Amino acid sequence: MKASALLNLKSFTLSRHSPTSNSFFPPFLCPSHPRHRRIHHSRNPIMSATSVNSERARAPPAIPLPPPPLSNFKIGLCQLSVSPDKDSNIAHARTAIQDAASKGAQLVLLPEIWNSPYSNDSFPVYAEDIDAGASPSTAMLSELSRLLKITIVGGSIPERSGGLLYNTCCVFGTDGNLLAKHRKIHLFDIDIPGKITFIESKTLTAGETPTIVDTEVGRIGIGICYDIRFPELAMIYAARGAHLLCYPGAFNMTTGPLHWELLQRARATDNQLYVATCSPARDTGSGYVAWGHSTLVGPFGEVLATTEHEEAIIIAEIDYSILEQRRTNLPVTKQRRGDLYQLVDFQRLNSQ
Numbered sequence: 532m533k534a535s536a537l538l539n540l541k542s543f544t545l546s547r548h549s550p551t552s553n554s555f556f557p558p559f560l561c562p563s564h565p566r567h568r569r570i571h572h573s574r575n576p577i578m579s580a581t582s583v584n585s586e587r588a589r590a591p592p593a594i595p596l597p598p599p600p601l602s603n604f605k606i607g608l609c610q611l612s613v614s615p616d617k618d619s620n621i622a623h624a625r626t627a628i629q630d631a632a633s634k635g636a637q638l639v640l641l642p643e644i645w646n647s648p649y650s651n652d653s654f655p656v657y658a659e660d661i662d663a664g665a666s667p668s669t670a671m672l673s674e675l676s677r678l679l680k681i682t683i684v685g686g687s688i689p690e691r692s693g694g695l696l697y698n699t700c701c702v703f704g705t706d707g708n709l710l711a712k713h714r715k716i717h718l719f720d721i722d723i724p725g726k727i728t729f730i731e732s733k734t735l736t737a738g739e740t741p742t743i744v745d746t747e748v749g750r751i752g753i754g755i756c757y758d759i760r761f762p763e764l765a766m767i768y769a770a771r772g773a774h775l776l777c778y779p780g781a782f783n784m785t786t787g788p789l790h791w792e793l794l795q796r797a798r799a800t801d802n803q804l805y806v807a808t809c810s811p812a813r814d815t816g817s818g819y820v821a822w823g824h825s826t827l828v829g830p831f832g833e834v835l836a837t838t839e840h841e842e843a844i845i846i847a848e849i850d851y852s853i854l855e856q857r858r859t860n861l862p863v864t865k866q867r868r869g870d871l872y873q874l875v876d877f878q879r880l881n882s883q
């Protein structure tokens with residue numbers, strides 16, 4: 532089983548399943564289990580507001596929002612210009628991170644593929660072996676997080692590992708240690724004739740695990756660009772108690788205007804948490820033209836800070852105290868119909 536999440540939609544059709552045909556499900560999730568059938572019968576007279584079993588809408592049940600290590604802090608989103616010169620990209624990112632930290636940012640987010648042009652031809656050339664310590668790009672991030680005592684969600688770079696290439700985001704804590712490494716789970720294969728064709732899977736391999744990480748600025752779920760289109764991933768992070776989702780991303784001139792802000796606001800609204808994104812600045816001369824518009828969205832779907840397409844450093848305030856407030860105002864987590872549907876986090880389920 533590769534997938535990490537399954538939306539298990541239970542309906543009247545489940546009555547046709549035989550117990551053996553459901554061997555896919557762990558026993559307590561088996562839709563043909565007699566107890567489940569009784570609960571799911573829509574005409575059951577005992578069905579009431581208290582029998583929606585919201586805790587069963589997540590398997591395993593959702594983790595309550597953990598108290599964050601701090602309530603208020605500033606995030607810096609560094610929307611960087613990217614050139615074909617890797618050394619200058621690294622130097623440029625260094626300056627931007629220092630600038631964001633000097634303006635009070637305790638968390639800095641970089642764009643997707645900030646050390647290399649975003650192209651299948653470039654990925655193998657610019658890729659670095661992070662695990663082997665042969666990565667000047669992530670060495671700089673580690674050094675700065677330690678020196679500046681900030682958390683860095685280091686955008687993404689092409690990673691080489693075991694003969695394969697990945698699109699990888701590294702998260703560094705305030706001591707400079709690597710806290711997490713997320714490899715883009717959903718590869719961006721798009722083909723809109725006459726507009727945009729880009730097949731990441733030509734060169735890259737997809738990551739296999741969701742990545743959620745406890746940092747000094749809260750519990751953060753990581754996705755890279757196209758990962759934002761998959762609501763299940765964000766839902767899993769929310770069920771694991773994330774305060775904030777960070778998506779380094781490089782949307783394009785076709786999908787960006789329609790989808791970029793919409794998706795960020797949707798992920799934030801559905802899950803009642805913060806969503807931060809960071810794009811490269813637009814370069815109309817490059818093969819892949821990024822949309823820009825790095826943004827911070829609050830847990831009510833409100834755009835708290837954003838920018839246009841030029842290079843920019845956004846400094847914005849995050850206030851975790853409003854997470855509980857929003858969840859009290861609009862208690863969707865308590866009103867989920869665990870009697871009708873279920874999100875299964877296979878990774879967490881299998882680790883129990």
Ligand SMILES: NC(=O)CC(=O)C(=O)O
Nearest residue numbers: 719756757781782783786
């Ligand atoms: N570049 C991406 O990974 C995603 C994107 O541009 C889109 O989904 O549109």
